[in-house]
Amino acid sequence: MPKMRISKEPELRRNEIITAAQELFLTQGFEETAVSDIVKRVGVAQGLFYYYFKSKDEILDAVVEQMSVEYFDEWNRIEGDDLLNAIEKLQTIFKSMFQILAQHQKLVLYIHTESNELMHYRLGQKFINRMITLFAAIIEQGNREKLFEVDYPQETAEILVTGMGYMPSIFRLSDEPQLFTKKLQAGLGVFEKALGAAKGSLQIGQFLELGE
Structure with missing residues (x-):
């Protein structure tokens, strides 16, 4: 039997299928999306899908990987910046996280819907695992640097990051600015106490415009 002819570069075609799957998962839900929907969006035969992916579950992993790369690259850059002290790194990471909420609020909320429960879980686990490593470091x-006083960095990171998983349901950008600010102050206060950092060291001024 002759091999299937692929007119485009394999990596390019694979990425097209992943992008189409991501768009469909986010617009109509993972459970409601069939493989036939994905190949129809790309305009290829269903057999080509299975050339690259064994199942819809496997392409979900690829979608999660693609969605996380952009953010992980930014966090890796922050972690490796020798010009930033620990507090400055946390401030920069928090700012990037609130920017994600501000720029992709509808996307974040949709990922949290029941129809995307599996996608939410996979993406959440990937982000949590990376963030625990990042925060522990x-x-x-x-x-x-004598800025924090934490006896158990790894365990403290696990507790703080797990709590951050509830951010989209706590920090709603539709909140009144005053309420948003109070929530932000409370959240950063929890971090300061858990880290043994000076009160007010995790300044919030750079985040306030995101709640307005």
Whole structure:
């Protein structure tokens, strides 16, 4: 039997299928999207889908990977910036996270819907695992710089990051600015106490415009 002819570069075609799947998962839900919907969006035969992916579940992993790359690259850059102390790194990371909420609020909320429960779980686990590693490293840096006083950096990072998983349901950009600011102050206050950081060291001024 002759091999299937692929007119485009394999990696390019694979990325097209992933992008189409991501668009469909986010607009009509993972459970409601069939493989036939994905190949129809791309304009290829269903057999080509299975040339690259064993199942819809496998392409979900690829979608999650693609969605996380942009943010992970930014966080890696922040973590490796030797010019920033631990507090400055946390401030920069928090700012990037609130920018994600501001720029992609509808997307974030849609991922949290029941029809995207599996996608939400996979994406959440990937983000949580990366953020725990990131926060643990920053906490250890803060200990060395005498900015933090944390006995168990890894465990503290796990607790703080797990709590951050509720951010989209707590920090609603539709809130009145005053309420948004109060929530932000409370959240950063929890971080300061958990890290043994000076009160007010995680300044919030740079975030306030996101709640307006």
